[in-house]
Amino acid sequence: MMGLLKQLRDSISRAADKLFSGSKPKRIGIYGPPNVGKTTLANRIARDWTGDIIGTESKIPHETRRARRKENIEIERNGKIVTIDIVDTPGVTTKIDYHDFLDFGMSKKDAIRRSREATEGVAEAMHWLREDIDGVIYVLDSTQDPFTQVNIMLIGIIESRKLPVLIFANKIDLKKSNPTLIKQSFPQHKIVPLSALGGENMDEVYDSIADYFG
Amino acid sequence: MQKLKQKTGIKIDLISSQKMAELTTMEKIRMILDSVRSDKIVILETGLSPDEESKLIEVTMSEIYPDEFTGIEIETHLPSTPSGSAFINKLMGRRTPSKLTVIGPANRIETLHKDEKLITTFISQK
Numbered sequence: 001m002m003g004l005l006k007q008l009r010d011s012i013s014r015a016a017d018k019l020f021s022g023s024k025p026k027r028i029g030i031y032g033p034p035n036v037g038k039t040t041l042a043n044r045i046a047r048d049w050t051g052d053i054i055g056t057e058s059k060i061p062h063e064t065r066r067a068r069r070k071e072n073i074e075i076e077r078n079g080k081i082v083t084i085d086i087v088d089t090p091g092v093t094t095k096i097d098y099h100d101f102l103d104f105g106m107s108k109k110d111a112i113r114r115s116r117e118a119t120e121g122v123a124e125a126m127h128w129l130r131e132d133i134d135g136v137i138y139v140l141d142s143t144q145d146p147f148t149q150v151n152i153m154l155i156g157i158i159e160s161r162k163l164p165v166l167i168f169a170n171k172i173d174l175k176k177s178n179p180t181l182i183k184q185s186f187p188q189h190k191i192v193p194l195s196a197l198g199g200e201n202m203d204e205v206y207d208s209i210a211d212y213f214g
Numbered sequence: 215m216q217k218l219k220q221k222t223g224i225k226i227d228l229i230s231s232q233k234m235a236e237l238t239t240m241e242k243i244r245m246i247l248d249s250v251r252s253d254k255i256v257i258l259e260t261g262l263s264p265d266e267e268s269k270l271i272e273v274t275m276s277e278i279y280p281d282e283f284t285g286i287e288i289e290t291h292l293p294s295t296p297s298g299s300a301f302i303n304k305l306m307g308r309r310t311p312s313k314l315t316v317i318g319p320a321n322r323i324e325t326l327h328k329d330e331k332l333i334t335t336f337i338s339q340k
Contacts, residue, residue, distance in 0.1 A: 149325070
């Protein structure tokens with residue numbers, strides 16, 4: 001009974017805080033190249049704090065072809081609540097060839113449709129970045145070379161817009177993972193190693209999110 | 215001109231910083247994409263601003279068409295600066311140093327190696 005009362009009191013206090021704080025939750029965009037685990041991370045965050053998921057995960061590139069927003073995710077760190085909206089965005093690239101999807105057993109018709117939707121998704125992601133994002137979680141696959149033109153350009157675009165950015169070195173559960181290379185490539189930013197799939201180092205992930213975007 | 219057309223090879227447009235300075239963002243993007251779509255390699259002396267790069271990605275995406283145009287490959291080379299000078303430049307309000315930029319059709323240009331000091335690119339003939 002006492003526990004129930006405490007829960008009720010906490011929930012009223014949280015609602016009051018939100019009502020009178022006068023500030024909207026910050027919209028945090030999850031950006032990065034295709035297939036680095038952006039949706040897996042978005043789902044991990046949403047599942048941990050709301051019980052829901054945001055999108056479908058897949059090994060085929062460009063599974064996320066529309067930006068998806070999950071509102072009012074309340075992350076609790078050290079007795080404080082940080083409320084953010086998470087925007088899971090399509091992977092950014094400068095080229096899309098439908099032939100690449102044929103290798104995954106897709107029909108030509110489906111591959112062409114997927115590539116058309118993927119081009120629209122990339123354009124949409126860029127538009128969100130210019131207009132509607134307050135902070136960025138930039139996800140990289142720590143088994144891959146991070147020093148690519150897309151990464152350099154996107155991080156440059158984010159810096160030029162003076163948006164706070166955290167770089168997440170994902171897939172540390174894999175043997176080839178090398179988060180140190182990411183640290184060396186982008187020494188000006190905070191790098192957090194993690195496995196969104198296995199849930200490794202999520203405490204540091206949430207501490208950093210609260211610290212940067214709270 | 216007729217002789218040039220008959221030759222096989224790779225056409226390269228070298229664009230000066232002066233030429234770029236005369237153009238608006240959309241004019242720059244149009245010029246780059248028109249050249250790349252005509253199978254040329256474009257080399258920009260000073261490159262694009264981050265905002266222009268963002269719009270270039272967006273417009274490129276809208277022009278991708280199956281079996282015709284698969285997008286662009288782009289590489290930029292930032293001149294190395296002594297440590298700390300980038301921060302001092304920002305503090306003093308100086309412009310970001312110019313960055314040599316190479317842009318080409320995605321199906322013809324491939325980066326073989328890239329680090330802070332060297333970019334090695336392979337350009338295939340049609």
